[in-house]
Amino acid sequence: MNPLLEVNNLKVYYSTLKGEVKAIDGVSFNLHEGEVLGIAGESGCGKSTLVNFFVFPYEPMHYAGGSVKLRGMELTNLADKDMNKILYKKISIIPQYALDALSPTKKIKRIITDFLAEHGYQYDAKKVEERLEMVNLDKSVLNRYPVELSGGMKQRVVMVISTLLDPDILIADEVTSALDVSSQKFVIQMLEKFMHEGIVKSIMFITHDISVLYQIANRIMILYAGHVAEIGPTDEIIKNPKHPYTKALIDSLPKMNIKFEEQRLKSIPGHPPMLLNPPSGCRFADRCPVAIDKCRKAVPQEKRIGENHSIYCWNAGDDLND
Numbered sequence: 001m002n003p004l005l006e007v008n009n010l011k012v013y014y015s016t017l018k019g020e021v022k023a024i025d026g027v028s029f030n031l032h033e034g035e036v037l038g039i040a041g042e043s044g045c046g047k048s049t050l051v052n053f054f055v056f057p058y059e060p061m062h063y064a065g066g067s068v069k070l071r072g073m074e075l076t077n078l079a080d081k082d083m084n085k086i087l088y089k090k091i092s093i094i095p096q097y098a099l100d101a102l103s104p105t106k107k108i109k110r111i112i113t114d115f116l117a118e119h120g121y122q123y124d125a126k127k128v129e130e131r132l133e134m135v136n137l138d139k140s141v142l143n144r145y146p147v148e149l150s151g152g153m154k155q156r157v158v159m160v161i162s163t164l165l166d167p168d169i170l171i172a173d174e175v176t177s178a179l180d181v182s183s184q185k186f187v188i189q190m191l192e193k194f195m196h197e198g199i200v201k202s203i204m205f206i207t208h209d210i211s212v213l214y215q216i217a218n219r220i221m222i223l224y225a226g227h228v229a230e231i232g233p234t235d236e237i238i239k240n241p242k243h244p245y246t247k248a249l250i251d252s253l254p255k256m257n258i259k260f261e262e263q264r265l266k267s268i269p270g271h272p273p274m275l276l277n278p279p280s281g282c283r284f285a286d287r288c289p290v291a292i293d294k295c296r297k298a299v300p301q302e303k304r305i306g307e308n309h310s311i312y313c314w315n316a317g318d319d320l321n322d
């Protein structure tokens with residue numbers, strides 16, 4: 001089956017007074033109907049840039065190369081007005097700061113009515129109330145201001161708005177980061193429900209916390225400093241990571257069923273490179289325990305190591321975890 005979204009060698013930069021920040025620099029991946037793709041990596045690796053480019057590709061961010069196809073339609077050369085036709089209907093986002101996304105001066109019903117009008121729809125009380133019910137919110141929230149709602153309730157209202165036009169692809173950007181563990185579980189269950197009910201067809205779930213992805217993602221893509229490090233099935237990425245960076249990320253997580261004082265968590269020494277002037281080879285080379293000369297000279301090419309599993313590393317492979 002053809003992928004819902006095909007991203008090929010995508011480059012997205014920021015223009016700054018000091019030069020171009022190469023935040024996404026040659027990223028390729030596919031997203032298939034029915035799947036949840038987790039996107040993980042340390043702060044600053046380009047997760048938000050990547051997904052914001054699909055929905056709000058505005059200055060200072062700009063397109064610098066490559067291709068993004070949604071059901072075969074190229075998105076990178078669409079005019080703003082055509083992009084607006086796709087936004088929320090084909091690709092939608094629950095933004096990173098969802099709790100602050102609701103206008104404080106309007107009641108929820110007005111916020112939803114204005115959102116629908118902006119996209120050419122009339123308020124549909126039945127649909128809105130059904131969706132509120134799906135996320136365990138009483139319809140009385142419609143007559144309340146955002147400030148009268150708890151953080152979790154606001155998050156659910158944003159989820160309802162982001163999915164109201166039944167988008168093919170839903171991007172969830174750090175939607176669980178500001179929540180306690182039980183609220184995190186609830187949000188994940190809601191997203192799964194949206195998939196099961198056919199309201200959304202695929203999800204891109206962005207987080208810096210890989211452990212959350214274990215609960216929801218079918219596949220995980222690990223980004224490092226604007227490049228893909230590894231992409232593969234969730235189980236393989238978490239239980240048998242192959243790229244040295246993925247390994248380091250997994251080693252830095254607390255393990256299940258081991259007492260905290262007995263955990264041996266390893267932090268990753270060093271810092272990601274500046275993306276204003278990134279190194280010419282592998283961007284992880286300076287922090288990598290297995291780097292070889294070639295790594296500092298050439299950007300690693302995709303190496304397929306299993307069905308749906310690829311790494312971008314000159315010196316990692318099946319023997320890395322032995």
Ligand SMILES: Nc1ncnc2c1ncn2[C@@H]1O[C@H](COP(=O)(O)OP(=O)(O)OP(=O)(O)O)[C@@H](O)[C@H]1O
Pocket residue numbers: 014015016021023041042043044045046047048049050060061208275
């Ligand atoms: N408006 C901007 N202008 C210039 N550089 C930017 C801008 N926004 C982000 N960047 C840079 O782009 C790179 C990628 O940032 P991005 O926010 O996409 O990373 P992230 O992985 O989503 O991080 P986080 O987990 O902290 O949200 C970083 O080097 C960041 O400093």
